[in-house]
Amino acid sequence: MATAGKVIKCKAAVLWEPNKPLSIEEIEVAPPKANEVRIKIVATGICRSDDHIISGSLTHPLPVILGHEAAGIVESVGDEVTSVKPGDKVIPLFVPQCRKCKVCKHPNGNLCSENNVSLPSGTLQDGTSRFTCRGKPIHHLASTSTFSEYTVADEISVVKIDPSAPLEKVCLIGCGFSTGYGSAVNVAKVTPGSTCVVFGLGGVGLSVIIGCKTAGASRIIGVDINKDKFAKAKEVGATECINPQDYKKPIQDVLVEMTEDGVDFSFEVIGRVDTTTAAFLATNKAYGVCVMVGVPPNGQNISFDPMLLLTGRTWKGAILEDKDGISNHGSRLLMILLCFQETKNLPKRASSGPQVNL
DSSP: OTTTTSOEEEEEEEEOSTTSOOEEEEEEEOOOOTTEEEEEEEEEOOOHHHHHHHHTSSOOOSSEEOOOOEEEEEEEEOTTOOSOOTTOEEEEOSSOOOSOSHHHHSTTOOSOTTOSSSSOOSSOTTSOOSEEETTEEEBOSTTTOOSBSEEEEEGGGEEEOOTTOOHHHHGGGGTHHHHHHHIIIIIIOOOTTOEEEEEOOSHHHHHHHHHHHHHTOSEEEEEOSOGGGHHHHHHHTOSEEEOGGGOSSOHHHHHHHHTTSOBSEEEEOSOOHHHHHHHHHTBOTTTOEEEEOSOOOTTOOOOOOTHHHHTTOEEEEOSSTTHHHHHTTTHHHHHHHHHHHHTTOSOOGGGSSOOOOO
16 A cells, blocks of 8 residues: 555544543554554444543553554555455454463463553553654554554454455454453353343443353343343343342342342443442352453452352453454354344444444
8 A cells, every 4th residue: 555664644532641531633653563563443432441541440551542442454564464464354452362372372261461451551562652643652552542543553463354344343343242242152151041140231231142142041131220221132132121220129139039049140241349249149159150341440359258159159250252253254253243233133332322433
């Protein structure tokens, strides 16, 4: 492409300070270095994790270009890049796949040791940034930074997808759909005939419901304080929905009574300490499985009686829990996602609010 090897000027949404609105700025995006890929972002979703950084609930170096759920087209590549070429449709991954570390080689491993999620540096793998604005370097978010017309990512954080894939739909595979669906199918391993509860009915929560339904759960209970979300949750597979504000007793007690001693599988898809605790306590004490999907705030702890685990419960966490499905050109996830979207059962999170052009 004509822009290869050159600095690209484009628009991006920059977070300069916490608790301040994103600022639409003209930025400069440098060419990719070795093992890097420059991508034209076509569609991006907004995730609650981005909002956590804006509010200061999650700590990240500033200023930063947020966004980590997107799809785009490769504009140019740096030296030694072999997996993609200019013109390829791709999805950036906020959890990379180096395929060499202990975690990547483990059959159950998902959080690659090269990740920039656990301790965010705000840079690419070489320790530097490709973004500048007003003469200042701007930090990257987990080698994605998709709130920009162009971004640069490490090759291990980019996966090629089917050339016929509609980018405005498959951008959800970059985070929300893969995280939710994979949490049910790969992490919890929901079983046929089981009872599940999902706390939080946003885009990720709906994807958890789809995963539970696909796995054969017979009862799926949605929990949210916004009743406007109930209709869509039922469309994608929830058998019933409840609002904690309608009850005088704790919601976990309500769920235990509703399900005769607790659910088989519970999912917290909000990112709050109180709802995480409630989701755990809603599981059956002998065999229940609780999965943390929502990103919790920094610096908060959960306290509980260890006997609650000793009786047989399992507590697990999940981050982008179907990256193997994505790395296989996203074929399986793409088929599932498009199937639900074509039947108008799944809201496209990039447009669950209005679609906008930057």
